């Protein structure tokens with residue numbers, strides 16, 4: 001994850017985990033918009049795309065996105081063949097000209113190989129709308145064409161922003177991203193760098209580091225703090241969801257930050273995060289010290305994060321701050337937990353006679369934007 005060319009060596013363990021999370025995040029996200037009425041276009045942007053592979057032939061993010069978009073049994077291609085009014089467009093960008101040329105070749109090769117195996121045997125491949133640009137991130141994000149797509153209500157956008165270091169997702173870029181309709185994004189950031197050089201002008205140029213309490217926190221918490229920093233930029237009246245995943249490599253902490261304006265987007269991302277961290281859903285390094293490394297049996301640690309969030313939910317329900325299942329499920333989601341934890345708390349409170357339900361009780365904890373609502377009263 002250093003600034004040396006990532007594609008000129010074998011991807012290390014941290015990079016492979018990052019790519020796995022990108023992949024599974026996209027795998028969850030993409031089908032949602034294949035079946036969302038009113039969507040006419042799906043734009044998949046990888047704006048720091050690299051050249052396509054590492055030196056061992058492991059696919060990088062653009063190739064992963066192309067492969068995922070087909071579906072493991074070409075089911076997504078099949079869906080797109082049926083929906084003539086829905087188009088998928090890939091926008092790959094790589095500043096380095098040589099890498100961009102290599103990427104173009106790799107994308108083409110991947111598409112030729114896919115076509116040769118395609119069970120649908122169609123002339124006009126639904127995944128062929130692919131553009132590889134070689135511009136800077138700034139040039140792309142300031143272009144009229146890009147912004148037209150970003151602002152379009154009928155276009156669903158997935159942005160993968162795998163920058164080197166820390167500089168590209170500025171406050172302005174972040175605020176612009178969160179204001180775009182039907183847009184989810186995931187970006188990488190080297191949080192240790194911000195912590196280590198927090199007093200340097202070269203960092204203060206990008207982050208108001210005096211607002212980040214590095215002094216009273218552990219080094220391993222730095223990526224959570226950076227995510228909080230971005231969270232603090234979100235206007236108070238805006239419904240928005242942000243979650244982070246810390247990736248430790250050697251003594252350094254990097255991480256991913258995912259943003260969505262829709263609870264379903266966040267449900268999907270949290271599902272991936274909790275798959276990779278069964279204790280806190282946000283790191284590969286035991287941030288909450290719930291489990292010893294090397295423990296024999298998975299699940300034998302303590303789930304401090306879940307316990308803490310459940311306690312907060314219980315208190316909020318009993319004080320009346322949470323007064324419906326919808327509020328409770330969203331509360332859990334915003335705390336970085338899967339909404340099922342709310343259901344578990346409510347079942348216990350109900351069993352103990354501490355609350356009563358008005359409306360029809362249900363245990364739904366996914367697709368919470370569509371949950372049949374009930375209200376909670378305290379006797």
Ligand SMILES: C[S@@+](CC[C@H](N)C(=O)[O-])C[C@H]1O[C@@H](n2cnc3c(N)ncnc32)[C@H](O)[C@@H]1O
Nearest residue numbers: 048049050060061094095096136137162163164
């Ligand atoms: C971390 S690598 C991306 C790796 C890629 N996601 C993969 O899986 O192989 C970052 C890439 O962004 C490119 N890059 C650096 N600064 C850029 C900028 N300002 N605009 C666009 N690309 C940039 C680099 O040349 C590098 O290939």
